[in-house]
Amino acid sequence: MPFSGFDILIPVLVVLVLFLIFAGIKTVPQGHNYTVERFGRYTRTLTPGLNLIVPFIDRVGARMNMMEQVLDVPTQEVITKDNAIVSVDGVAFYQVLNAAQSAYQVSGLENAILNLTMTNIRSVMGSMDLDELLSNRDAINDRLLRIVDDAASPWGIKMTRVEIKDINPPKNLVDSMARQMMAERDRRAEILVAEGRKQAQILEAEGRKEAAFRDAEARERAAEAEARATQMVSEAIAKGDVQAINYFVAQKYTEAMAAIGSATNSKIVLMPLEASSLIGSLGGIGAIAKEVFSEDAQQIRTQRAAGRTPTVSPDQSR
Template identity: 40%
Template sequence: MPVIIITIAVVVAIILGILVANVKVVQQSKAYVIEQLGAFHTVWGVGFHVKVPFFQRIAKIVSLKEQVVDFAPQPVITKDNVTMQIDTVLYFQITDPKLYTYGVEHPMSAIENLTATTLRNIIGDLELDQSLTSRDIINSKMRAILDEATDPWGIKVNRVELKNIIPPREIQDAMEKQMKAERERRESILQAEGQKASQILVAEGEKQSTILRADAAKQAAIMRAEGEAEAIMKVQQATAEALKLLNAANPNEQVVKIKALEAFQAAADGKATKIIIPSEIQGLAGLCASAKAVFEDEKKAPPAAK
């Protein structure tokens, strides 16, 4: 009896083990290719699946994510017979797990060989300068050709990038010399532009300084003129005030003549070489001379006896 129980327990354990081993949960972005009795049966997507023991097997587990493969540098010859080394980077995605599993043996090796062949064909139609400056065009052409060629394999080529283009050493040296000359030329241009800008700034400073000095001289002249005008105005106002006071005092004819004589004296003290004396002033001058003589005679006469 114990032997039977042990046998049954072993059989149940084996059956449970087989069932557990054939229960599969497919993860996101994965696909399982299932064969039944050696032939393709189905593709399991994400979720819970049970495989029939001994009749079905998982032929391939395929990743549906975008993948990147970096191929080793390939020697290519340009149209002008220059040999270069070019390595490429390929971005692809598996869109059909069945075709990917049964379409081609060793898909990555096939894609690498196809990429090298395509690259040689495209670069062979271009000269060195074109191949160095036309990366985008080369990338687009390669992507279109590879995508069409790998479609029967269930692969979609999303992008192709030329990672490095390595020309021969002598061409690299020539390019380095050219780049150095270009850098020196740009430095010379920058220095010349800096000197030009400096000279412009100096000229602008001198111009502003000249303008400021001219403005200062102008303001000084204006202030001097305004001061002289104000002085003249004050003199005129004082003269007017004096005349007003004189008129208010109601002077007689003799006072007026004396004032005229004072004005004549002031004119005579000037730099004029000729002076015209009015007749009235001449008479007044004679009167003053006679009066002066009388006063002097009186001073010289002896005093009268008492």
């Protein structure tokens, strides 16, 4: 049976409608945004999921990745403030926040971010000394992130991280730094040794000072005891006590004999001595000592009888 023109038109129309429907359906994957252009002009942005556009009038412009992305910054040479040449490389992380701005505000987004980062690395690191450069990497990263993020914000992106991976000075410079480090450590060690010697000398001087003070105190007390003893002997002599006179003479006689006997050039000493006089003097010493000890014992018994703690004067304890 021959087909009429109407029978042919219906299937063609059905196919055309289906084609238009499929042409107007756009599926955007998660993590991406598509821009829509109508006759070459941006109109709207398609978000993830199923979207409809007008076929032949609207078309998909730029397909933008909205996930965080990473760019490797290639190695470049940087001249520091103190004219040291170092090789530096890094890495930059960014995320597209506005698909339309990223698509239409800059041509070649990744290339623009890469060149912007490299330029600012040279600018920031070139304004620092080498020692500051090697010891303040965190400060460099923060400063780079702030500068690059401010410069790239009109492009609809957010710089999340800018990190310096490696800083490589020349080999001769590394050797010089190692020698400088060793010299600094030697200097610190010498300072510590000097500080230790200083403290030891201070402690030794303090010890000598304390010993001299105690020696002086001991001599002072010995002198007081000697004066007290001399006073007691003088009082006894004044009272006419012959034993006291014998004690005083025997004491001085004994000291003189000890001095003569201790001389290095004296081997044999010949002196006219009377044994009876010496024995009498020694007897006087014993009598005085017995008298003193008996007085002390009597005083202790008296104090104990009175219920007090017995006390003995320093002169009596001698």
